[in-house]
Amino acid sequence: MMPLLSITDLRVGFGRNPEANEVVRGVGFDLAEGETLAIVGESGSGKSVTALSINRLVDYGGGRITGGSIKLRRADNSVFDLLTATEPQLTKIRGAEIGMIFQEPMTSLNPVLTIGTQIEESFRLHRGLTGRQATAAAKDALDRVRIPDAARRLEYTPNQLSGGMLQRVMIAMALACNPRLLIADEPTTALDVTVQAQIMALLAELKRETGMSMIFITHDIGLVAGIADKIMVMQGGEAVEQGELNQILDHPQHPYTQHLLHAVPHFASGRATRSDGRREQDKGTEPALKVDGLVVRFPVKSGFFGRASGAVHAVDGVDFDLMPGETLAIVGESGSGKSTTARAILGLVRSTRGTFSAGARKAAAEQSALPVQMVFQNPYASLNPRLSIASILAEPVIATGGRVNAQTRTKMAALLKRVGLPESSLERYPHEFSGGQRQRLCIARALMLNPSVVVLDEAVSALDVSVQARVLELLVELQREFGLAYLFISHDMAVVERIAHRIAVIYAGQIVEIGDATSVLSEPKHSYTKKLIAAVPTIDRRREHFELDTRQVPSLVRPLGFEPEPARWDEFGPDHRARVEA
Template sequence: MTAPTTPQTSHGQPIIKVSGLRVEFQTDDGMVAGVKDVSFEIQPGETLCVVGESGSGKSVTSLSILRLIEFGGGRIAAGSLEFARGSGEVIDLAKAEPDVMQGIRGNEIGMIFQEPMTSLNPVFTIERQLTDGLKRHRGLTGEDARGRALELLKEVRIPEPERRLTQYPHELSGGMRQRIVIAMAMACRPRLLIADEPTTALDVTIQAEILGLIDRLKRENGMAVLFITHDMAVVAQMADRVVVMYRGDVVEEGPVRQIFEHPRETYTKALLAAVPKLGEMRDKPAPEPMRILGDETERAMASPPAEGGRIEPLLTVKNLTTRFPVKGGLLRRTVANVHAVEDVSFSLAKGQTLSLVGESGCGKSTCGRSILRLVEANSGEIQLDGWDVRSLSRLDLRHARRDMQMVFQDPFASLNPYRRLLDQVAEPLVNFGLASGSELHDRVAHLFDRVELPRSFLRRFPHELSGGQRQRVAIARALAPSPKLIVADESVSALDVSVQAQVLNLLMELQADLGLSFLFISHDMAVVERVSHNVAVMYLGRIVEIGPRAAVFENPRHAYTRSLLEAVPIADPARRRPHDDRSFRPLSSPIFPVGAAVEPSSYDEVAPGHLVLRPLAAA
């Protein structure tokens, strides 16, 4: 790769100017450079997007600006970080005293972290976490701080904001937690907002709202935005300029249209080629592999043919209902119920993929967890390859779980921080008595090969890996007992486009080789279109439309399905959509009083296998 072109000189004082940044980490194998020689600047009211593969140094660069890298065992070995404060003073953050940094973090520089569950304190309420920064940096107290917190929740479109203030992080969905983190970062109206994968856990409609919110605040307050993402469609819609990073170095930099229309570097071209685009699967009967960086070959990966031309169901779900009680009063009685999953029915064939899509909080994840009995359903039937899942005893359920595994949304929360990766991936093999001794080590090493992780990572701990690498470890662990069904809950949402392509191709290859079935839960409509045989769209706990992938994507019949598809960002800066975060409808509440009459779901078959929910009387 050739050296990047010199950035054009900007007029005016940049809010942040990074020059010659080098960040090093001390490891057992000696000193390792996470970032080697990075330089860029961001003007007021400008958005700079940093893109690159997992482990390229994007997050290390952002953490260095806030000097948080020092808490993770890193150090700034060279370079400067010149920041223009609101007072007009320009300071070098690389040399700033700790008390100065405390006054800047969360106040003049806000940060949205990649993994919301690890950036929220599990023992404090949402109100406590939202108001801490307001009390410290803005001097707000009591009702003033609470009122501002409530306003922030409304800005990021949290349903029932008054109730959310009293809840804890574990009571919220992944998408809601991410919106809480965004609200915290925006609380003090920072001069610089660092957004590290801010829309990773969000569905397309909420993503569009959040991007609109960030863009509006940028324009209104002259805020500078350092936006780190693997979603090239988001880059096309948000960026003024783009920095492409690879293995700790900047390999290309330029205006967004130049990067997309006339990329100079081979790596940048390959990165853009790997982006899944909505509509690419039109007129294609089966899922197809995705493009991989530097690999132009594609092997057909159609699902295995069914015996006798008939597709056998592996999983059958009938009238599944899962509700969560809402407690209230001094005696903590149940005063209402959250109808998380309401009268859901579908079947999943052997060797095929059914995708569940919908907004955050629509019940996708709860549906997947209910099928595996990680959450107990209130009613309904779940049949998995001869197992009546809901009637299984604890011992039988343990045996059945060898056939059904789950890849969770947040890899850091699903991995044990105190155990080496070798032991964690080996755990299912040990639990089910599938391997021991040298065979156990060999099988785990082979799983690392399959998910494109070096075997040297076997002795590492989760905190030593990037977010994308941790997700691949979680996938390897799910594959370990050779299950028949994998529930993949946002399993590739944390991955950059190239690694995402590798993992999705791996899943499709395993499906073709082993006849695996996937219940694929995702908000990325382009990925869903690429990997699915059938698609079910969920809204407020119900499936509103279900059918073959081509039917749902090419002829969406429900208004909600159409709104989801219309909200998908386009990976073309020449086709930017206007950002207006205030144009979206408020989210409806899934909470109903105890004993509320609930209408059963009934459907119209608009085409063979293509069902659309009839309007509900209460809708």
């Protein structure tokens, strides 16, 4: 019997002459019923274009399939040729027989329509349901993906749900009509490890329930080890290697597959933490950064007159020391308060109370003016596209009252060379650089004022694994050379293990565990730390049975005047302590 999906010699091009501008060249594979194929590769490898070509969505993005065949075996065992299908025929196939989950739910959902309206659309189109029937079916779809209080959530708009919840809504929409094939294009890339684990658990459970086939597109090989049956590795628009899961992971043949497996940060439960770099501190050494009693609260207003009725306790009593030449990683889920902590230190968010000090310099929380610089998560958004690189690097100097002179230009050239970019880059613009190069430019800009502390807010999470590895190596080298202290904010425990000397775990605005990286990762004491570590994907966990956890992060909204109880700590060695749990 023919496989559920059979692709032969697929070729896809873009532009006015697509044959001369092919980005997918000769890709082919078969997918059996109930089978999961993982397509892995870095940005630009052609994996997403391949997925979009299966249901001909690539036609809407300026692409054109220039050769090959895509054949789908339908429920009645007839063979359907997707390349010769008309648009009305494709409309009946999409959603009904081929479902798709996109990477970014906020751009895939209509921001002005309720969740219920958007889910009902699929039932109206493919099943002919209307009115209460469509609403009941939409509620059942949300129940199916384990969204609590589904009836009320139907009235929500996308901005009222978290990233993990939105991705569940996207899964509910994709599975609304029980498709026989589900294409998931990087469905967990923007999610925290715990939410990512829940999405993977949900997909695995739904796959068992329905027997559907799945194509899972990702750049994280460790992630697919828990769910895939087969892997196809793509590079430069070609499938360079494909085969059974164990064969690819244990005995990769192609150099690019070997490179990908080597570049992926492998979580080793604390065995791979850094043993270099952190200097033995003299007793009298001042911390590069000291944070005492940091509190950040945002008012919640209600009523006709907009009076404050409570406050969001985003950060609630955070304390830590960061020594020169040391990397302190702050880890936690989205909404835990880690980025708010960093922004408060930089004065980008107004703090309620607390103090900061850097060496001999001290500032109240509300007027931070310390020698601290920041590298943001998205290198595409943090560089002004209208300014040349010379102007971008000059911005910190001008902002602090300095002048751009020959000495400044010399420093720019030296920093560019240090981050691996030529001096000629000064005259170019951000769009002329790759993602990894742009992040190197952001690092160079952060070093223009000789800071003692650099805050890295998810600075490598948007990068491919091999680019990520090179940027991490650069950060370690710069730390050794300049004695920099890093405040490294991340939700990726494998990356944290590779770069951190110490770790602070933050949950619901409070540090719940802090200490030496090896100790925290190998012997976690707080239940939340254990949960974070248990959710880390690794290539050693093959076809793992993910446990679905529908518990929600507690609300951080508190009534006016509420103050938390003083923290109580248990000590687990000279540099490891955890908050006593209630």
